[in-house]
Amino acid sequence: MTNQSLTAAVLIIGDEILSGRTRDSNSGHIAAFLTEIGIDLKEIRVVPDEEDRIVAALNALRAAYTYVFTTGGIGPTHDDITADAVAKAFGIAIEHHPDAVEILRRHYATPEELTEARLRMARIPVGATLIDNPVSKAPGFHIGNVFVMAGVPKIMQAMLLNVEKELEVGVPVQSITVDCPFGEGMIGTALAEVARTHPLVSIGSYPILAARNFSTKLVIRSRDPVALAAAKAAVEAMLAAIIRDKAGDSTLTDY
Amino acid sequence: MTNQSLTAAVLIIGDEILSGRTRDSNSGHIAAFLTEIGIDLKEIRVVPDEEDRIVAALNALRAAYTYVFTTGGIGPTHDDITADAVAKAFGIAIEHHPDAVEILRRHYATPEELTEARLRMARIPVGATLIDNPVSKAPGFHIGNVFVMAGVPKIMQAMLLNVEKELEVGVPVQSITVDCPFGEGMIGTALAEVARTHPLVSIGSYPILAARNFSTKLVIRSRDPVALAAAKAAVEAMLAAIIRDKAGDSTLTDY
Numbered sequence: 477m478t479n480q481s482l483t484a485a486v487l488i489i490g491d492e493i494l495s496g497r498t499r500d501s502n503s504g505h506i507a508a509f510l511t512e513i514g515i516d517l518k519e520i521r522v523v524p525d526e527e528d529r530i531v532a533a534l535n536a537l538r539a540a541y542t543y544v545f546t547t548g549g550i551g552p553t554h555d556d557i558t559a560d561a562v563a564k565a566f567g568i569a570i571e572h573h574p575d576a577v578e579i580l581r582r583h584y585a586t587p588e589e590l591t592e593a594r595l596r597m598a599r600i601p602v603g604a605t606l607i608d609n610p611v612s613k614a615p616g617f618h619i620g621n622v623f624v625m626a627g628v629p630k631i632m633q634a635m636l637l638n639v640e641k642e643l644e645v646g647v648p649v650q651s652i653t654v655d656c657p658f659g660e661g662m663i664g665t666a667l668a669e670v671a672r673t674h675p676l677v678s679i680g681s682y683p684i685l686a687a688r689n690f691s692t693k694l695v696i697r698s699r700d701p702v703a704l705a706a707a708k709a710a711v712e713a714m715l716a717a718i719i720r721d722k723a724g725d726s727t728l729t730d731y
Numbered sequence: 732m733t734n735q736s737l738t739a740a741v742l743i744i745g746d747e748i749l750s751g752r753t754r755d756s757n758s759g760h761i762a763a764f765l766t767e768i769g770i771d772l773k774e775i776r777v778v779p780d781e782e783d784r785i786v787a788a789l790n791a792l793r794a795a796y797t798y799v800f801t802t803g804g805i806g807p808t809h810d811d812i813t814a815d816a817v818a819k820a821f822g823i824a825i826e827h828h829p830d831a832v833e834i835l836r837r838h839y840a841t842p843e844e845l846t847e848a849r850l851r852m853a854r855i856p857v858g859a860t861l862i863d864n865p866v867s868k869a870p871g872f873h874i875g876n877v878f879v880m881a882g883v884p885k886i887m888q889a890m891l892l893n894v895e896k897e898l899e900v901g902v903p904v905q906s907i908t909v910d911c912p913f914g915e916g917m918i919g920t921a922l923a924e925v926a927r928t929h930p931l932v933s934i935g936s937y938p939i940l941a942a943r944n945f946s947t948k949l950v951i952r953s954r955d956p957v958a959l960a961a962a963k964a965a966v967e968a969m970l971a972a973i974i975r976d977k978a979g980d981s982t983l984t985d986y
Contacts, residue, residue: 491935494772495904496763497950498937501754503777508751517749518784520777522758525935529773552916552986553936554923584916589982593919597986612945612986628940649750661807661839664848668809680746680780681808682753683883690867695752727844731806731852731867 482515482646485537488522489530489548489558490627502547502632509636514646514699515543525549530561538565538622543643545636548627550616552593559617562624563601573600576615583613608638618642651697652708656715658728659683659690663718667694670710676703679711689729737770737901740792743777744785744803744813745882757802757887764891769901769954770798780804785816793820793877798898800891803882805871807848814872817879818856828855831870838868863893873897906952907963911970913983914938914945918973922949925965931958934966944984 486506492498503520510517518541523529530549537544549558563570576598584590597614600606607616607623609631616625616635623642625635656663660683671679677698684691694711698704722728741761747753758775765772773796778784785804792799804813818825831853839845852869855861862871862878864886871880871890878897880890911918915938926934932953939946949966953959977983 488775491933491952492937492950493759494762494775495766495906495952496759496761496772497906499756499759504748504751504754506751507749511750517751518779520743520749520775522775524773551936551938552919554919554926555933555935584982584985589980589985591916591920593923594916594986596919597916611940614986628938630940651750651752661846661849661852664807664809664851665846668848671809678746678810680810681806682747683806685866685883685885695747697746697750725844727839730839730844731849731869 481542482644483518483541484510484515484543484545485519485521485541486517487530487533487537487544487546488520489525489546490522491524491555493522494524501629502627505629505633506545506547506636512648513640513643514648515643516646516649525555525557527557527561527564530558531565534562534565534622538620542621544622545639546622546624547632550597550614550624550626552591552596552614556596558624559599559601562619562622566601566619569602570599571602572598573604573606575606576600579613579615607635610634647699649697649699650701650704651695652704654694654696654708654711654715656692656694658692658718658722659731660692661731662722662725662728663692663714666714666718667711670707670714674703674707674710676700677707679707683731690731691729736797737899738773738796739765739770739798739800740774740776740796741772742785742788742792742799742801743775744780744801745777746779746810748777749779756884757882760884760888761800761802761891767903768895768898769903770898771901771904780810780812782812782816782819785813786820789817789820789877793875797876799877800894801877801879802887805852805869805879805881807846807851807869811851813879814854814856817874817877821856821874824857825854826857827853828859828861830861831855834868834870862890865889902954904952904954905956905959906950907959909949909951909963909966909970911947911949913947913973914986915947916986917977917980917983918947918969921969921973922966925962925969929958929962929965931955932962934962938986945986946984
């Protein structure tokens, strides 16, 4: 693939993912979003609700990638420690942000409604800018190259749309999927040769198992449309040759 | 929660997860499996099909946790580089493993069927032991504290069952879920006090958004059944008090 420099990591914060109780859908959503705008997601990490682990992961990721997107841990309960961990990772203070307090005050009209717990959601690392939350008001925030979002998928998705304008966008990677009716073991050697002779594309090979038969999705990806088309033609020619040469092989749909 | 020392990490290897094309289900499956047998999953990482990134992640994780489980990248195509990366991480050679070759030879009867690509799946780091694959034959492997499994969910799940006997098992964490009909903001302060006074349990608070109303799942977890029961009673008493005191508050189902 052609070089480009915009990279990202996703940091999912939450014991509930690590216990298997909740299946994470946020990382897949962010992955697809970033691919569309030409930012290469290079790593996803899931860590528990433990401050030292969040701090360590955040500092590793923000040093390594253009952007870091976190989800989870910014609600009003005792296990919501992400904002404190981000402040600690950056070595800065955390305070009630006046704009965040005002947003909550407009939504929760009386002091009884604006509980101490809800007010906790206005605690933001000093110097961060807020990310609007049209769903439930309490904002996310953005500091340095780190975007801190909610864990509830509907809220995270709304925040992500508001984050988009803050991001530098790259040239999107285009992809073409070629369906191969055989298992990977029947195409591996020829496919490696196609990959070797088409260095401007990356070719991923993904086995599909249905009943006891394997087929393969071949996904060709590149930022260069000419290289993409050439690789597609080469893959299709490769498959045609296998169909011609291997017809009748009883292991065509084995792995 | 009571101390215990069995920890684990999951390392998911594959560009297709990072591009958003494929949603990872393996980490959630392994998470639930480990919780059942009392091993604490502490981290999940997803990395691309790039050798240096796989090596770096594997070396970080195997040094930090009791066990590491990898999925993906052990098939017959050019983008399957996990076995080589594991060998490099351990600083050992990789060779065709005689037992793995024999397994493939029994399944693929003729030299035409046992293609060069399929034979590639018998390349195993020297000193590793094989993990049986009842679905498609080509084995996974186990070296040191690292278990290397396929990415196809059905194959990974079958391998994981064969891995179980190799693992030390811990005392499973028990969990109780209490449904709270209010949003987290209404309970956060009282819940923090319950959490503070019940140090042998961990209490997770998970917002549920349905239409525009929030409710909350309170998940109490512990290895100590007496502490678990006491915390459940305290949470239920807390909710009863809120119902008594806050009836009529129009923000009960806000965040």
